[in-house]
Amino acid sequence: MALFEGRSLHCRRGGRDVFAELSFALPSGGALLLTGPNGSGKSSLLRLMAGLLKPAGGLLTWDGVAIAAAPEVHAARLHYLGHLDAVKPVLSVAENLRFWAALRGTPAALEAALDGFALGELAAVPGRLLSAGQRRRLALARLVAAPAELWLLDEPSVGLDHASVGRLAGAIAAHRAAGGRVVVATHMALDLPGAVPLSLAALSPPPLPEMVW
Amino acid sequence: MKGLGLLVARDLRLALRQSADAWLAVLFFVLTAALFPFGVGPEPGLLARIAPGIIWVVALLAVLLSLERLFLADFEDGSLEQLLLSPLPLELAVLAKVLAHWLTTGLPLIAAAPLLAVLFNMDFAGLGVLLLAMLLGTPVLSLVGAVGAALTLGARRGGVLIPLLVLPLYVPALIFGVGATDAALQGLAARPHLLLLGALLLVMLVVAPLAGAAALRQALE
Numbered sequence: 001m002a003l004f005e006g007r008s009l010h011c012r013r014g015g016r017d018v019f020a021e022l023s024f025a026l027p028s029g030g031a032l033l034l035t036g037p038n039g040s041g042k043s044s045l046l047r048l049m050a051g052l053l054k055p056a057g058g059l060l061t062w063d064g065v066a067i068a069a070a071p072e073v074h075a076a077r078l079h080y081l082g083h084l085d086a087v088k089p090v091l092s093v094a095e096n097l098r099f100w101a102a103l104r105g106t107p108a109a110l111e112a113a114l115d116g117f118a119l120g121e122l123a124a125v126p127g128r129l130l131s132a133g134q135r136r137r138l139a140l141a142r143l144v145a146a147p148a149e150l151w152l153l154d155e156p157s158v159g160l161d162h163a164s165v166g167r168l169a170g171a172i173a174a175h176r177a178a179g180g181r182v183v184v185a186t187h188m189a190l191d192l193p194g195a196v197p198l199s200l201a202a203l204s205p206p207p208l209p210e211m212v213w
Numbered sequence: 214m215k216g217l218g219l220l221v222a223r224d225l226r227l228a229l230r231q232s233a234d235a236w237l238a239v240l241f242f243v244l245t246a247a248l249f250p251f252g253v254g255p256e257p258g259l260l261a262r263i264a265p266g267i268i269w270v271v272a273l274l275a276v277l278l279s280l281e282r283l284f285l286a287d288f289e290d291g292s293l294e295q296l297l298l299s300p301l302p303l304e305l306a307v308l309a310k311v312l313a314h315w316l317t318t319g320l321p322l323i324a325a326a327p328l329l330a331v332l333f334n335m336d337f338a339g340l341g342v343l344l345l346a347m348l349l350g351t352p353v354l355s356l357v358g359a360v361g362a363a364l365t366l367g368a369r370r371g372g373v374l375i376p377l378l379v380l381p382l383y384v385p386a387l388i389f390g391v392g393a394t395d396a397a398l399q400g401l402a403a404r405p406h407l408l409l410l411g412a413l414l415l416v417m418l419v420v421a422p423l424a425g426a427a428a429l430r431q432a433l434e
Contacts, residue, residue, distance in 0.1 A: 050298060052433060075298045084291025090230040091223075099223050103216050103299045 002063035003027055004049075004150060004181060010057030011044050018044050019200055022058070026150075026183065029176050031192050034185040036200035042185035043082070045200065046152045049183060050080040076104075078150040083158075085139040089128035093119055093138055096127055097145055104146035113145035117167055133159040144171055151175060151182040157190055165190065216301030217309045224313030234282065239321045242275040246329045257334045264333035265343060265394035271329075272322050272347065273354060273383050279318045280358040280379065281372040283310060288366050288432065297433055307425040308418075311352075311359045319351030335398075342397035342407070349410040350390040356414075356421035357382045363428035385413055 004026040011018040018041035026032050034042045047053040049060065051071045060067045067074040087096050097110055114120045117137040122130070130138065136159045143151055151172070157165050169191040172182050184190060228235055249267050250260060287293040287310075296306050326347060330340050361379035365371030393406035 052294065052297065054434075072300070072302070076300050078298065080294065080298055082291055082294060084289075084294065086291040086295045088223075088227060088290070088292070090227055095226075099219065100295060100299075102219055103296075103301060105215065105300060 003061075005061045006049070006058065007061070008058040009045070009048060009055050009060070011041055011048060011053070012056040013044060020057075022198075022200070024196075024198055026181050026196075028179045028181060030181050031172070031176060031195035032181075032183040033190075033192055033195040033197045034183065034200060035197055040200040042200055043154050046080070046082075046154050046183060046185060049150075050078060050152050051075060052080070077148055078152060079143045079146075079148045080152045080154075081139055081143065081156055082154050085135045086142075087127040087130065087135045087138055090126060092124050092126050093130070094123040096138060097141055100142050101145040104148075106146045110145055113141040116144050116171060117141045117164065131159075133161060133164065136160055137164055140168060140171070143175075149180050151180065153182065153184045153186075155186055156184065157186060157188045214305075216299065217305050220296075220301065220306060220309035221313050221316075224310060225316060228313065228317040234279065235317045235321060238275045238279045238318050239325050241278055242271055242322050243325055243328065245274065246271045247332065250332075260333045261335050264330060264335040265339065265391050265398070267333065268326055268329050268343065269347075269350075269387055269390045269394075272326070272351065273380075273387060275322055276318055276351065276354040276358060277376055277379065279314070280362045280375050283314055283359055283362040284366055284429065285362075285371075293429065294433060297430070303426040303429060304422040307359060307363070307422045307429065311355050311421065311425075314359070315352050315355040319347075319355055322351060323347045338400075339394050339398040342403045343394045346390045346393040346403075346407060346410060349407060349414050350386045353386045353410070353414050353417050354383060356417040357386075360421050360424045360428065363425040363432065366429065366432035386410065389413065 006022065006024045009022040010020045022045065024032060034045060036042055044053060048055050051067055051074050054068070062074060062077075086100070091099070094110065094114070097113060101110060101113075111120075114123055117140055119134070119137055119141055122134060127135070127138070136156075140156060156168055160168065165188070172184075172192065175182060184192065184195070246267055249263070253259060253263070284293065287296065297303055323344060326344060327340060330337075330343065335343075358375070358379050361375045361382075364378060365374040368374055389406045389410040393403040393410065396406060397403040
């Protein structure tokens with residue numbers, strides 16, 4: 001069984017240590033819940049996992065193979081949802097979704113994805129008219145529209161109403177039931193049965209000594 | 214290759230729905246060139262002589278005007294991150310964005326160039342070569358500009374930096390572009406200039422996507 005693993009990861013940003021000696025293991029069907037105060041490196045860790053950032057030390061492996069060895073293979077098996085929704089204001093909801101799904105080259109389940117996040121009635125509405133929560137739902141629909149094994153979700157529930165948070169939890173559960181794995185960084189309560197918590201608060205290196213001028 | 218077509222189609226659709234941006238470059242091109250007769254005087258012989266140079270310099274500035282938005286919108290709304298993680302290699306994504314940029318900026322400039330040639334009383338013997346040189350030269354402007362736009366993405370006031378970075382690199386295209394038209398107007402062979410312009414285009418077709426993609430990766434770190 002393929003294992004997504006990180007060993008002794010060390011992250012530096014702008015000359016500052018964010019976290020060090022971080023290890024995790026994520027089996028198929030598993031979920032990892034990143035917790036920690038603001039600035040503890042949850043987003044940085046997700047970007048490391050996506051291959052958008054290079055670790056300053058340590059190793060990320062998939063099934064024993066370093067992801068840095070074949071970044072495009074790794075990119076093809078993951079969905080990354082950052083703080084930005086990648087929604088074009090002049091394209092309609094359906095057009096936005098269709099483009100990203102088609103780019104992945106997989107047979108897209110557009111209807112199901114739209115309905116899954118209650119966007120069916122908004123399909124023809126241009127992106128600029130969407131509310132923040134609706135834009136977020138469109139970004140989430142991208143996860144479902146084109147299948148990928150690993151979901152990396154950075155604060156996925158920001159701006160979502162209660163019903164949509166429920167739909168998100170349902171989508172994650174269905175994804176895991178099909179053998180997918182998910183890493184979520186969130187401050188809000190999200191229903192993730194059996195998720196392994198990973199706290200980054202304890203992993204931050206000691207604060208830098210006060211700068212003396 | 215399918216991804217490349219998809220991205221070009223998306224960018225063209227975006228440009229079509231925000232057509233003000235594309236019109237801006239063409240209007241800038243025509244209006245700025247139309248200022249020169251006021252500046253240097255309406256003497257037909259003089260205007261005819263400086264026409265190729267004016268058309269090229271103004272085309273170059275019009276392209277420059279449109280460069281900032283080449284990657285900025287995608288960078289700011291997170292699309293660039295998603296493109297980096299898509300199966301489409303980032304080098305091809307850069308090539309697709311350049312192609313769409315050229316179709317929406319360079320091609321309209323070429324279409325408007327005959328109007329300026331008439332305005333400047335340019336000898337029609339040189340018009341064919343002028344258009345051919347622009348056909349080879351404006352893609353070079355888009356390609357070089359894309360590298361500049363990618364390099365300045367993360368920078369504060371990047372839009373101001375682009376001309377400083379890109380203008381010196383536009384000089385070869387300008388020299389051969391004007392040289393070809395001038396040669397044709399004087400009854401000399403334009404072919405060597407056009408061949409050099411073509412060579413420049415081929416080199417930039419390879420170098421610009423590589424350099425642009427490297428710069429984008431840096432900006433997204």
